[in-house]
Amino acid sequence: MNISVVCFTKSGYELMKKLKDNNELKFKYYCKCRSLKSELEQEKENIELENSELQKQLSVEYVDEKISDWAKKEFESHHGILFIGAVGIAVRAIAGCVNDKLTDSPVIVMDDLGRFVIPILSGHFGGANEIAKDLSDLIGATPVITTATDIHSTFAVDVFAKNNNMKVVNREGIAKISSGMLEGKELSVYVSKEEMIDKKTIENIKPDLVLKCKKYALGIGCKRGKSEKEIEEFIIGKLLEIGVSINDVAYISSIDVKADEVGIIDFAEKNGIQFITFSKDVLRGIEGEFSESNFVNSQVGVGNVCERAALAVWDYDAELVLKKQAENGITLAVSTGWNKIRF
Template sequence: MKISIISFTKRGMALSLKLKEVLKEEREIALFTKHGASINKVSDYPGIIHITESLGQWTKGQFEANSALLFIGACAIAVRAIAPFVKDKLSDPPVLVMDEAGRFVIPVLSGHYGGANELAEEIAEALSATAVITTATDVNGLFAVDVFARKNNLAICGRSGIEKVSSAVLNGERVTVAVAEEYTGQVPKELTFVSYPTEGKVSVVISPFIENSERADLQLCPKAYVIGVGCKRGKSFKEIEKIINKQLERAGLRIEAVAALASIDRKKEEAGLLQYAKEYKLPFLTFSGELLSGTRGEFTSSSFVKEQVGVDNVCERSAMAACGEDGEIILPKYAENGITISIAKKKWSVAFDGT
């Protein structure tokens, strides 16, 4: 997670430098200030960038970059800065506020799915401060379905389902959960585990399948499937989209269950594939012909494809290369209109103990 910390006073700048030192090393942390003093005085605090644009413009850029934001200053400053850009709890970045004395850390936005609550607790522990957590499930020490989804890399299908499930948990109502694959850990006392496939409707179903969308108040999709693609040069986004989405429907899979798009490195600049990845917010992974040739598995071989790109199959091999050794082909090569598609599945499970 990238974290952008902004301060407004000399004391705030000093605290931001301290925060950068104490937070975990694997985090990418950038320091900014909208300090009223001269830039020369700001230069006394090395590593802090003095922004000359408006605070609103800066905040907009951070939202677009999906960077976590920590404002060192008054809550009102943060609220006014982020207000025009707040959209949805599942897409907004985490936003926190800390007083310049370093006493309190307050998650303001995306406490659960964005991880602001956990980040607040991490900062508070590092600085011996107090994390001010206000979300109801946390305050009551109860199961939070959106936190569970984030920790298990599950896509949330339908934000209204979060509210329905959380409300039931808070009111002590029966909340049932079914998992299409394996799970580990102790199921929380607030949940009642039921077998999959389910009989009748359940509160939460953890499944990648379209058919389950009407069988639960909330469906959580494991991002465990990779679409392998090969295509002739110049295929448009619409052509690619039509065939991929048709094959996802054929496999019975929701698009939310897709983890990545994959192909040979010769296609890394293919406009139609790049646009598909961008439109559906998917990583686009490409592999060398040499690596694909060495990928283990049984694949549909084509002498023509090998003559053209140096490997006998692109779609199946690239999907499997992206999945790793425990992957399996669930939809073999399908060819239409100069485009080949295959879908592979990574092994997945969920953990109720947070690991």
């Protein structure tokens, strides 16, 4: 996940430099400190003159607009946000963006001395708690985790659903399960593998929470530099043709040389879908009849990426429901299958 980092003071800017020096996470850097504006603009000019791609990735962009407008754009792109500053600044900035605990961007706050890291939104489903822990390890800070299931070390059903690519059907059940676990109650969770959930079964069982497995995977290949918009238009069009909702897609997959393909990464993040890549050796080992391309084989070492990648994500019962489709330098295959439940 891309994490957009924004600071508001000189000390926050110095702390941001430490993150740049230890860039194990995918950061994008921003600053809303007026006294640093001219320095950042000069730095940006120098980087453009050097024409260094690495330096461009590590550059800090000054935020001219209102911080709430900036935050809104980050939410729309489904980027995680790290505020280096006061919690109050963060709360005011994201107030108009908060909508749904199952889709909101993860938001974390770090004080500008780097002592504490606090996840304040989407701790479980968005992954803010884990990001806060990773950041704390990175700079030697203390993570401040406040979610009850974490501090009491009990089962978090929303984390379970996320880790197993399941949709929450009755979201009110999350709070019921969480509070019930803390009180030691006997609870029930119904997991459906079907497209349509049997209402009679639900009425008879009366589960506290209903989860639905996401059963589709998208195998993607593309020419370098394809935009998120191009990829989205192609994929959504093909999914409509076969009657599959993007909300039922568990994985997007490709070959490992596409691990940094911005268009695919942005599309996956925008839709909250896990992006997985495989080596050419793993893809070669996938059994089946595929539409092979000598040109693709000469470029990446395997003759078909999208179909093999679409199947590679599943533990069992994998099959293609849409074979290789190609258009404007993008290829797509859609598979269905199942994975083992992971606790």
